[in-house]
Amino acid sequence: MPVREFKRELPLEYGTLVDGVVAEWRSPQSTNSEPVILTERRRDGKIEHVYVIWSKWDKIERVQRSEAVMDAVEKVLLADEVLNVTIAMGLTPDEADRLGLKWR
Amino acid sequence: MTLRDNILNSPETISDLAWAAEQRFREAEVLMDARHITGAVYLLGLAAEMWLKTACFRSFGAGLSTPIATQLGPARVWMRQQAPAIDAESYHSLQFWAEYLIQKRALTGIPLATEVTGRLRHHVTHRLFADWKVDIRYRLISMSELHSNRVYNDVVWIRREWTSLWR
Numbered sequence: 593m594p595v596r597e598f599k600r601e602l603p604l605e606y607g608t609l610v611d612g613v614v615a616e617w618r619s620p621q622s623t624n625s626e627p628v629i630l631t632e633r634r635r636d637g638k639i640e641h642v643y644v645i646w647s648k649w650d651k652i653e654r655v656q657r658s659e660a661v662m663d664a665v666e667k668v669l670l671a672d673e674v675l676n677v678t679i680a681m682g683l684t685p686d687e688a689d690r691l692g693l694k695w696r
Numbered sequence: 697m698t699l700r701d702n703i704l705n706s707p708e709t710i711s712d713l714a715w716a717a718e719q720r721f722r723e724a725e726v727l728m729d730a731r732h733i734t735g736a737v738y739l740l741g742l743a744a745e746m747w748l749k750t751a752c753f754r755s756f757g758a759g760l761s762t763p764i765a766t767q768l769g770p771a772r773v774w775m776r777q778q779a780p781a782i783d784a785e786s787y788h789s790l791q792f793w794a795e796y797l798i799q800k801r802a803l804t805g806i807p808l809a810t811e812v813t814g815r816l817r818h819h820v821t822h823r824l825f826a827d828w829k830v831d832i833r834y835r836l837i838s839m840s841e842l843h844s845n846r847v848y849n850d851v852v853w854i855r856r857e858w859t860s861l862w863r
Contacts, residue, residue, distance in 0.1 A: 658768050662772065674774075681765075
């Protein structure tokens with residue numbers, strides 16, 4: 593059997609999660625129950641906080657969730673809008689409830 | 697509840713980071729006094745990393761209870777766009793955090809004073825970044841007293857100034 597290089601730094605589902613957030617963000621009429629994307633804007637109307645509530649975050653580390661949300665943000669927002677985002681948070685429904693987010 | 701469970705169930709916050717930085721610094725001083733220089737330098741670098749991160753996150757609107765992980769994705773993307781040559785080194789690079797602080801504050805209209813920027817680059821970008829890397833935890837390394845004193849003096853500067861870096 594040939595020797596093949598195995599290289600993996602991110603969980604296998606990372607790209608799928610990013611794509612899932614992007615797809616939901618681009619479908620404002622979506623009737624999916626998850627993921628739920630919450631954006632919080634500054635006084636000048638620019639998005640600065642992004643919360644994504646999704647059961648699929650369950651097995652993903654918190655830092656990677658933040659990175660996945662930001663990778664999705666980069667695909668959805670304009671480059672200069674991306675720079676305004678200071679919080680990117682991925683939460684499971686239970687975690688969002690514990691945090692007191694009103695998302696349901 | 698085990699220590700592991702405790703950590704897993706309570707994501708670290710900006711407040712945790714600031715307290716931990718002070719704790720690591722004091723532990724480093726004990727090691728320095730006992731001439732355990734490599735361990736001391738390792739802890740001093742960690743303290744510097746945490747103070748720099750805290751200054752960054754507080755500068756850009758995070759509260760004391762904000763989870764740290766939520767800040768890392770935005771920092772990575774910001775630097776990827778604005779300073780792609782600087783590697784985050786799994787978020788441990790002191791150069792990454794110093795430059796993120798300097799450059800983002802400048803671009804968002806809250807620049808650090810010129811003198812502070814100069815000192816930050818002197819102590820961190822030009823010295824600590826070269827004198828410390830998180831990977832030393834996995835190495836058998838002997839360090840000179842000169843090296844450890846230089847690291848100590850640079851970190852003492854950060855410890856003294858870190859609150860002014862975000863106000």
